[in-house]
Structures are given as structure tokens and as C-alpha cells.
Amino acid sequence: MHATSLPDPVEQIATETKTAEIVYLCKKINSMHFNLIEILAAFMVLFAIIDIPGSIPIIIDIKAKSGDIKPTKVTLVSFLILLAFLFIGSPLLGIFGIDVSSFAIAGSFIIFLIAMEMILGIELFKTESHGGGSIFPIAFPLIAGAGSITTILSLKAEYQTINIFIALVLNMVVIYLVLRLTSIFERTLGEGGLQILRKVFGVILLSIAIKLFLTNSGIVIHHAR
Numbered sequence: 001m002h003a004t005s006l007p008d009p010v011e012q013i014a015t016e017t018k019t020a021e022i023v024y025l026c027k028k029i030n031s032m033h034f035n036l037i038e039i040l041a042a043f044m045v046l047f048a049i050i051d052i053p054g055s056i057p058i059i060i061d062i063k064a065k066s067g068d069i070k071p072t073k074v075t076l077v078s079f080l081i082l083l084a085f086l087f088i089g090s091p092l093l094g095i096f097g098i099d100v101s102s103f104a105i106a107g108s109f110i111i112f113l114i115a116m117e118m119i120l121g122i123e124l125f126k127t128e129s130h131g132g133g134s135i136f137p138i139a140f141p142l143i144a145g146a147g148s149i150t151t152i153l154s155l156k157a158e159y160q161t162i163n164i165f166i167a168l169v170l171n172m173v174v175i176y177l178v179l180r181l182t183s184i185f186e187r188t189l190g191e192g193g194l195q196i197l198r199k200v201f202g203v204i205l206l207s208i209a210i211k212l213f214l215t216n217s218g219i220v221i222h223h224a225r
Contacts, residue, residue: 107146
């Protein structure tokens with residue numbers, strides 16, 4: 001008779017540990033709640049708020065004043081700002097005793113000044129060095145501004161964080177591509193076309209600044225009939 005070989009206790013424990021790790025990993029992935037509909041919805045909302053295609057004339061105007069714009073730098077800084085607010089937004093503002101509305105009003109003043117620059121053809125924001133416009137005011141507050149930050153905080157109340165994160169990454173890809181192609185838009189439109197677009201989008205930007213201020217300050221303007 002052959003003796004029955006018993007399983008090695010060490011191997012059995014190792015196998016059970018690996019199985020437990022696989023089960024835990026599967027549960028972890030499942031708990032992330034990937035949802036294509038949520039990703040698409042969050043992407044569209046952020047895309048509409050950031051409005052990088054509509055910001056092309058503004059970016060070209062800033063580029064003409066400050067020199068070369070670094071697409072990678074702008075995209076990375078914008079992403080890090082929005083990512084920080086996605087994960088620690090409200091507590092981060094709370095440290096400084098600032099609420100979202102106050103932050104939005106501050107952003108509306110900056111947007112207002114950028115609009116005045118475009119409409120009047122004056123220079124309010126002095127750029128100290130070559131390429132200084134890469135971070136301010138393009139990365140902040142044009143891309144990662146009060147509107148997009150407020151939107152990020154609002155989306156957290158409705159969608160899973162992982163889905164907002166993916167939507168944010170996709171928006172950053174679009175932003176990078178648009179920034180890389182600004183020279184093509186510049187050549188296509190020409191100096192005359194750019195001048196017209198600067199004025200038009202300056203007025204639009206001014207309207208956005210006023211709306212952002214009124215919405216967050218609680219001031220109500222009654223429309224005359």
C-alpha cells in the first residue's frame with residue numbers, strides 16, 4: 001500500500017493567500033464603479049465649462065504678448081489643480097476659511113480683467129519672463145478656473161470619483177491637442193480675423209465674468225419687460 005501524501009501546509013497557506021488577494025483585487029475593481037455613461041456625461045460637462053476651442057482667440061492673444069506657450073506645462077498644471085480639487089477641494093478651501101462662492105467671485109474678477117484687455121487692447125497682466133503666460137492666466141484661471149473647479153466639486157455630488165477622473169484626463173488630452181495646434185489656427189485666421197475674434201470673445205468673456213459674479217454673490221437683476 002502506498003502512503004497518501006498530505007498537502008504541504010506552507011503551500012496551502014500560500015495558495016489561500018493568493019486566492020484571497022485575487023478576490024480582494026476583484027472586489028476593489030468592482031467597487032470603483034466604472035460607468036461609461038457617467039464618464040461621458042462628466043466629460044461633456046467639463047468640456048463645455050472649460051470651452052478650450054472657444055478660448056483659442058484668448059490663448060493666441062496671450063501668446064502674442066508673452067511669447068511661446070508650452071502646451072505640456074499648461075496641461076500638466078491645469079490637470080494638477082483640478083485633480084487636487086477633485087480629491088481635496090472643499091477641505092483645501094476650508095483650511096483658508098474660503099468657500100466655493102468666494103473663490104468663484106475672485107476668479108470672475110480675473111476673467112473680467114482678461115476680457116478688458118481683449119476688448120480695449122490694453123495690457124493689465126505684466127509678464128516678467130518669456131513664456132510667462134503658460135501658467136497665468138492660461139492654466140489658471142482660463143482652464144482650471146472658478147467655473148471648472150466649481151463644476152468638479154458639483155460633479156462629485158452626482159458621479160463616482162473614478163469616472164470624473166477619467167473624464168478629466170480625456171479633457172486634458174483635448175486641451176493639449178488644441179494648445180499644440182494654436183499656430184495653425186493663427187495662420188488660418190490671419191491678423192484681421194484674430195483682431196475680430198479678440199473683440200468678440202472679449203465681450204463673451206466679459207459676460208461670463210459678470211454671470212459668474214452674480215451667480216455666486218447672490219445679486220439678482222430683475223429683467224425689465
